Amino acid sequence: MGSRASTLLREEEIEEIKKETGFSHSQITRLYSRFTSLDKGENGTLSREDFQRIPELAINPLGDRIINAFFPEGEDQVNFRGFMRTLAHFRPIEDNEKNKDPTASEPLNSRSNKLLFAFRLYDLDRDDKISRDELLQVLRMMVGVNISDEQLGSIADRTIQEADQNGDNSISFNEFIKVLEKVDVEQKMSIRFLH
């Protein structure tokens, strides 16, 4: 009962988030409303359990990885700023942003940052390389028990072989970008948020 959502979020905060993420005022208030409805503990932060309460996310084979992406290194709680920062990667790239001020830092939803986000979902140990083991882990999450170890291993080997250019048997970020250069990342890693 009582007024919820937007009154607990100050105007200055909304402006800061707007600048950092590029979301509009109404999108931010709507997402804040969503954030508070997920926050069952009502302490202004989300834990992993709060995310896992969403059934569609709980049955997503890569659900745990996605949830992990919201939490900074070694932490168990994410606040609203962190929440918005991660969601910002999935904002569509608008045409007028492409010609913006070149001295400003790259927006969170640029093609390169979207790819970096996807790369980091593979590269758990953050050594800037996707090793064979890391690739196998993600593959195993996606296929469950339906494919044998050998077959999965050969799929991983082939994938690394196709992408690897410097022969270190792992995929660096640049090699990752090269493999996916024909993929429409802007569309596939974007959500059409409504105002």
Next chain:
Amino acid sequence: NILNSCGDRVRSVAMEDFWAMVLAGLKVWVCLIVSLLMVPAMFGFSLGISETYMKILVKILEWATLRIQTVNKEQRIIQSSSFNSEEDGSMEEELRGLRRSRPKPPVGGDFTLSDCFYFYRRGIEDIVEDEVTQRFSSEELVSWNLLTRTNIDFQYISLKLTMVWGLGVFIRYCILTPLRIMLASIGLTWLVIGTTAVGFLPNWRLKSWLSEWVHVMCYRICARGLSCTIHYHNKENRPRKGGICVANHTSPIDIVILCNDGCYAMVGQSHGGLMGVLQRAMARSCPHIWFERADMKDRHLVTKRLRDHVNDKTKLPILLFPEGTCINNTSVMMFKKGSFEIGGTIYPVAIKYDPQFGDAFWNSAKYNMVSYLLRMMTSWAIVCNVWYLPAMHQQEGEDAVQFANRVKSVIAHQGGLVDLSWDGGLKRAKVKDTYREEQQKKYSSMVVGSEEDRSGNSD
């Protein structure tokens, strides 16, 4: 001294007069209640008072909406959805789109590094908005209905609007609520007394007619106690004796809504306390089905008792809510198959509340029964539509689950509700792992499915 005693006498006379006035006022009040509300309830006709109230209310709410919209030029109308998912495809379509950019490998399974994009995007979409968790909290209104509880975006619009809101608060809390509480208590007390009295009668035909009359009358009084306006549609399909009535569940008030237009046998767990008194009294006048807590775990026992009741064609139709829990009236969630394994004719009923006048959804995590009922009594009114749908039977070769889904989609279609397969029990419980395994299996067939084709061809 004489002056003092004079003063005392004057004061005591004044006090007596005061109490006499209060008593007279109460008498008038009770007479008004009985004549204007209880007698129509007992005999089922209406004096048109609530209709007039509703008309005035609708006019005021329309005026308020206009005021809000003219001031608030940004038109902050709440969207029904956070993002546009119309162009999203199925897993197969999306993965095919992602893989289009490179040729299919001759051996080793069809996998690309970009396959995971599909899962990431779906995951983020579900974090922003999912189909399930929103069903367990009250629906957001498109335009404010002058109740504080539905005010999401608190904004000062104009003095007039605030005054109307203030007047509304006064009317609802100080005039309507005490009236409603009194009516509800009269209704429930009369239910207990009436059903117990009927229970003493030996004559069967008279007894059942009287029992039905007492039940309906008391539920009508209770409905007045909540300012319910109910529109019944297709009364020719009303549930008959020996059948099972199934409906979508939004709140305990559903029972009052349905029992205003017919008599049903209730099914449920026997409680202690006030609830228990009510249950035992009702059971004396006509057979209801109350289970002990331990018995409810034994599904065969439950099914057998229900089946025995249904097979006895003189007994009232059973009222069941197959969702098993309260949903917020924007969707219908999975119907548990238990209700559909009993046999007998199913009479589906769709109940749709109009959220503009009051939110009927019982969020049992947030409010207990008493605070929920108080919230109901401090809303403007409860307005709902009830559609009686044609009877349905289980068809040849159809199992209970398919039958349940068929009935669910009929109810959802009539009530304008979203038809979901998700279990309402997800309100409290975790989703089963089998659903994730299904997703994994589906994806695996897109990776190695082609292998099987190839090995089949090479034979």
